[in-house]
Amino acid sequence: MDAATRERFEEFYAVVRRIPRGQVATYGQVAELAGYPGRARQVGRALGLLPPGSDVPWFRILNAAGVISLPRGDGFERQRDALRAEGIDVTDEGRVRLRHIRFLPGSE
DNA sequence: GCGGTGACGGTCG
DNA sequence: CCGACCGCCACCG
Numbered sequence: 001m002d003a004a005t006r007e008r009f010e011e012f013y014a015v016v017r018r019i020p021r022g023q024v025a026t027y028g029q030v031a032e033l034a035g036y037p038g039r040a041r042q043v044g045r046a047l048g049l050l051p052p053g054s055d056v057p058w059f060r061i062l063n064a065a066g067v068i069s070l071p072r073g074d075g076f077e078r079q080r081d082a083l084r085a086e087g088i089d090v091t092d093e094g095r096v097r098l099r100h101i102r103f104l105p106g107s108e
Numbered sequence: 109g110c111g112g113t114g115a116c117g118g119t120c121g
Numbered sequence: 122c123c124g125a126c127c128g129c130c131a132c133c134g
Contacts, residue, residue: 044115
């Protein structure tokens with residue numbers, strides 16, 4: 001991984017850290033806010049590299065449909081539990097009401 | 109270097 | 122609501 005990529009991933013993390021408790025954002029939104037529109041895929045890649053116990057709230061990131069994108073399994077359940085732990089309604093399928101809890105810059 | 113893969117997403121039908 | 126297509130890009134075999 002080159003320096004430019006690491007730098008970009010750090011910028012993604014910085015955006016994710018700004019998302020308030022109880023709110024969520026989409027991969028594409030994080031990429032856009034970081035200044036890299038169209039690179040939603042790399043946001044997922046970056047979040048996947050986070051070590052356990054990171055201060056980056058990776059679990060507040062969902063896909064554009066408002067659904068957890070992690071494949072079913074331990075990771076999927078950890079994210080679902082983390083969201084519920086902060087009062088967010090999440091269906092067993094991992095869907096939230098995006099329109100109601102989406103992070104909107106400026107409404108912080 | 110090439111092709112496939114995947115924590116993605118907008119557009120169309 | 123769903124699937125197909127295409128654009129995106131780091132990583133892997």
